[in-house]
Amino acid sequence: MKRSLVIFWLLLVGFLPPSPAWAAANIDHLFVLSLEELLKIKVTGSTLTPKELKTVPAAVTVFTHRQIINLGLDSLDELMNLVPGFQSYRSSQSPLHYPMTSRGRRIAHSGSEILILVDGMRFDEPRISGGTHIAPKFPLIQVERVEFIRGPGSAVYGSNAMMGVVNIVTRTEVDEVSMGVGSFNRRKGHLLTSEQTGDLSFDIFASWEADDGDEYQLQDTFGSGQIDTQDPRELADFNIKLKWKETRLNLHHNQFKAKDFYELAGLSNGFNRRSGEFMALMVGQSFRWQAVESNITLGYTRAGYSTALQLTAPGQLFSNSNPPSNDALLTRVNFKDGNETRIMWHNDWSNNSFGSLQFGIELRQINSPEVIAENNFDMGDLANSNLPIRYYGSLLPTTRVQAKSRRDIAGIYVQYQQQFFDNTHLTMGLRHDEFSHIGAQLSPRFGLVHELNSHHSIKLLYGEAFRAPAEGELYLLNNPVVIGNPDLVPETVQSSELIWLGQWSHSGISLGYFESRFKDAIVQVNSGNGFVFDNVEQEPSKGVELEVSHQLTESWLVGGTYTYFLETPTLSFRESDNLASFRVNYQQANWNGNLAANFQSNKDMSARDSNGERITLDGFWQLFGKVRYYLRSDLQIFIQGKNLLDKNYLTPPASTTLMQGIPNRGREILTGLTFEF
8 A cells, every 4th residue: 555655646746747836727616616506407317308406396416526526435326325315335245235225115135126327328237127236336437417316217217217216427528537546455547538520529438446455354154263354346437428410329338346255145265256247338319300309219238247156164065965075065157148128219399388298119128048057066956955966076057047038128108397387397297118928017207396486496296116027036046045936026116205495595405205105015035945036015115305505605515414214114124214414515726625424323134133133233424535636727636535434334234144244344545636638
């Protein structure tokens, strides 16, 4: 770490101007974005049309690049903890598993109840319909604007927009390079570059980071002692956007790898590994016919990940294997080449006399190939209690763990928006989705927003949304932990909200109450011989969300959030009942400083104590900070810190067998520079 810092600062000196007499120009505009401007930012992810925060028919929190760059945060999962109703924390699925939840409801470990969009493309793995597995730690440095939309979005987007939508717009027209080094031998850098020639423009983004991980001493999951482990990781992202007149092409590529630490709740240093790749390509064409603005997009996504893990202790299968062996059960599985093809035709017809009408169709096809696991003992024999279990001596591709499947999806939607009497806004929407082998789903939406005066608005919202079962939940086989259920039906939610929004030139406040009622929730239930996915009835989720911001002076901007859940589903015991955050930003001349913190209250684990009660993990605060200084108008240096208090906090594992919480990284410091060219 010290050697890396020395090298870094030597490189930094090379960038500095040759004379300290350089006269700094007034570069306040690089920092300043007034609260009044922020409150007028347009939101597009809720209705597919630009709406201000005070009139958009949804509960929305927006962060712009100028806000994000001031925070001591690097990835999407960290940022969402500053949003009312959202929470993300480390789990035991893998070293890079930070599942997200909205409004206290999470059952599926992949976070597939929240739809992530990046420049209009679904950002998920087709096999599991979630984004946290295949694109973990999405880098904030490439984000121009991110909209956290709470509540149902299926009336526009169909499946997976059940509990919320995260709409990300990436940066354009930027020429920038950055590098940094920090704790755990962390190295990172990114490049953004743009060019325009006539009607042709392109933007390229590339980033890479790696570290050696923190060090932990944990209970050996396959023995009675302690084990030392670590959580090294490497992530890379690439994004290219081309535009020629009204034609657009977007390409996203993400990949990651990690090793050691927990893999499906087991520790096995030197063998535990996880890696993955995600690629999405979209071509779009905009045109106008009569009074209708139309956009046709064709998209293709391919994704997959591989995992290597230990499933049993050495000797555990000796008496039940043939030939008998004291080896541990080891397996490698490659969930590769899951792909989705998508075509969408969206139309926007505006007429001042009757409002506007949005309508369109969407066709999708998901292909999930057969998956064969490599194992030294036959996992199929173990999962199905076929004794004795065949022992192969080495890792051989013998066990089918997921059946090949294909799904066709057709959706058609319509949305009507009308403004009455200059201060009342009506939104009504309806979408019909048809799934092969699963059936049809109807998703209505109603929103009424009334501006009481120039400062106050009231929103009355109702919507229904759904999530179709993922391929992995339907067709998972021969798994000793959990198996699929081909008879699953979509899970649904009915959501009602009442929101008051106040806006002034230097202050903003939003206070909302929501109720979400679920039907046919997809959960893992104990079958007596392991777990299986099934549809069950589930309790509602109810709560209050508060968000405030205030600009004290031109230099000081403060904000905070608070969420209190009045009721959550019983199976959401891992979620906190109380969430809070605050942010303080100070800027003066060439300096900008920011402190941010988030709080998550007590969480429960699956494991129970000697009295049969669930083990409770203490709540915690996390403190982040960042200081930036412009040496020149095109060159800045920064230092940021995470977990500044170096708290040793634990979060709930996904497993029912672990008796301790999952440790999180200690204090992390990163220092670096950014050069605009």
